[in-house]
Amino acid sequence: MKLLRHLILPLLVLTFPEVAHAHLISTRFGEFYSGLLHPLTTLVHIVPWLALAMFASMQGKAFARRTLPLFPLAVGLGVILGYSLGGYQDVLILNIISFVVLGALVALSRPIPRYAGLAAVLLFAISHGYANGDVDLAHGSLTLYVVGVTSAAYIVVTLGAGAAATLSEKATWGRIVLRALGSWILASGLIYGGFELMGISGA
Amino acid sequence: MINTTSHSIARLLLLLVLAGWSTVSLAHAEVGVAGGLVSGLLHPIFGLDHLLAMIAVGLWGAQLGMPAIYLLPITFPVVMAMGGLLGVIGMPLPHIEIGIALSGLALGAMIATNTRPALWIAATLVGLFAVFHGHAHGAEMPNAANPLAYGIGFVISTGLLHLTGIMIGLLIRWPIGAVVIRVCGAVISAFGMFFMVSSFGLVS
Numbered sequence: 001m002k003l004l005r006h007l008i009l010p011l012l013v014l015t016f017p018e019v020a021h022a023h024l025i026s027t028r029f030g031e032f033y034s035g036l037l038h039p040l041t042t043l044v045h046i047v048p049w050l051a052l053a054m055f056a057s058m059q060g061k062a063f064a065r066r067t068l069p070l071f072p073l074a075v076g077l078g079v080i081l082g083y084s085l086g087g088y089q090d091v092l093i094l095n096i097i098s099f100v101v102l103g104a105l106v107a108l109s110r111p112i113p114r115y116a117g118l119a120a121v122l123l124f125a126i127s128h129g130y131a132n133g134d135v136d137l138a139h140g141s142l143t144l145y146v147v148g149v150t151s152a153a154y155i156v157v158t159l160g161a162g163a164a165a166t167l168s169e170k171a172t173w174g175r176i177v178l179r180a181l182g183s184w185i186l187a188s189g190l191i192y193g194g195f196e197l198m199g200i201s202g203a
Numbered sequence: 204m205i206n207t208t209s210h211s212i213a214r215l216l217l218l219l220v221l222a223g224w225s226t227v228s229l230a231h232a233e234v235g236v237a238g239g240l241v242s243g244l245l246h247p248i249f250g251l252d253h254l255l256a257m258i259a260v261g262l263w264g265a266q267l268g269m270p271a272i273y274l275l276p277i278t279f280p281v282v283m284a285m286g287g288l289l290g291v292i293g294m295p296l297p298h299i300e301i302g303i304a305l306s307g308l309a310l311g312a313m314i315a316t317n318t319r320p321a322l323w324i325a326a327t328l329v330g331l332f333a334v335f336h337g338h339a340h341g342a343e344m345p346n347a348a349n350p351l352a353y354g355i356g357f358v359i360s361t362g363l364l365h366l367t368g369i370m371i372g373l374l375i376r377w378p379i380g381a382v383v384i385r386v387c388g389a390v391i392s393a394f395g396m397f398f399m400v401s402s403f404g405l406v407s
Contacts, residue, residue, distance in 0.1 A: 043236065043349075043351050043352060043355065044351060047355065107277060107281070176273045179273065179277060180273065180276060180277055180362060183276075183277040183278075183280050183281050184280055184355075184358045184359060184362050186280075186281055186284070187280040187281050187283065187284035187354075187358045188284070188351070188354045188355045188358050189284075190281070190284035190285060190287070190288060191284050191287050191288065191291070191341070191350070191351075191353075191354030191358070192350065192351045192354055193288075194287065194288035194291045194292065194341070195291060195350035195351065195354070197292075198291055198292055
């Protein structure tokens with residue numbers, strides 16, 4: 001009987017849990033962390049962003065230096081557009097195309113005209129930002145959310161481009177590794193595009 | 204009193220120990236991003252016909268040297284993805300099992316005989332076989348798995364198997380290593396022959 005009482009009481013207590021608010025994801029800077037984690041935990045964003053970072057490093061340091069501020073700022077603009085004018089699902093086709101185009105550019109490892117490259121960076125940054133911005137923040141702060149997504153874009157493209165540049169400079173096989181990774185991303189993009197065309201959605 | 208308490212504790216401990224030995228039920232396997240990724244990663248590894256053909260691509264690339272050592276493994280996943288698309292959209296590909304078996308048989312034979320065709324011929328041959336492998340992967344995706352994660356999983360797995368082949372192929376710098384590579388090719392070819400005979404239903 002004692003044992004039953006000792007078991008039932010804790011079980012009853014356990015059935016009335018309260019939110020701990022131990023993690024700031026739901027308080028104070030919550031939208032910042034939400035914005036930061038949204039692209040980092042979504043394959044459809046993180047994979048092409050890494051491809052973009054590799055592409056930027058392979059196009060030379062001057063190109064990479066322009067990409068580092070351009071990409072996150074354009075992503076931030078895209079988030080604002082997505083939040084304000086959300087619902088245009090056709091824009092998201094650009095995210096699928098970004099897999100294929102960026103993967104192919106990395107796999108081919110050919111220099112392309114600077115303006116064409118920067119236009120591609122700008123276009124894909126806005127489309128990915130748009131997808132991240134098409135969310136319901138309820139009464140949360142849009143500013144914090146935009147800063148979060150923009151920070152994620154900056155972190156990914158900076159670390160990714162830095163790692164790719166170091167790899168291709170320090171190791172003789174570095175560029176081959178990058179090209180192989182590009183082909184993997186291209187292949188994944190083709191499969192992803194196929195699934196989306198078939199209406200089998202997933203990211 | 205002490206006796207009753209110790210029995211209760213013993214019962215609790217027994218329950219805890221039994222709970223600690225619980226095994227994974229796998230009641231919801233291959234679900235979501237993690238399930239799709241794991242499923243995609245394991246698909247080429249658990250199929251011996253896929254596994255040997257992927258290793259053969261890397262091995263043959265290493266045997267042919269630059270630039271085939273990286274061009275063949277770069278070509279394969281891209282064309283495989285196109286084959287995967289055909290599988291996803293449900294487009295039938297005739298004699299798919301024979302095609303996969305033939306890939307092991309032919310690529311193994313190329314390695315065993317140290318055949319060195321022009322690069323475009325090697326890439327075309329590898330690409331042709333990649334369509335069959337991709338179709339099989341695309342058609343066999345678990346319904347509940349995240350499709351993008353599944354695709355990424357099987358592309359990574361395929362790439363790592365190519366890398367395994369390349370690593371073995373690096374033995375080519377030693378004379379005995381070159382022989383080992385050719386023996387590996389012969390073994391892969393023999394397995395390919397077995398898969399071929401199996402696909403005709405002659406052995407089970």
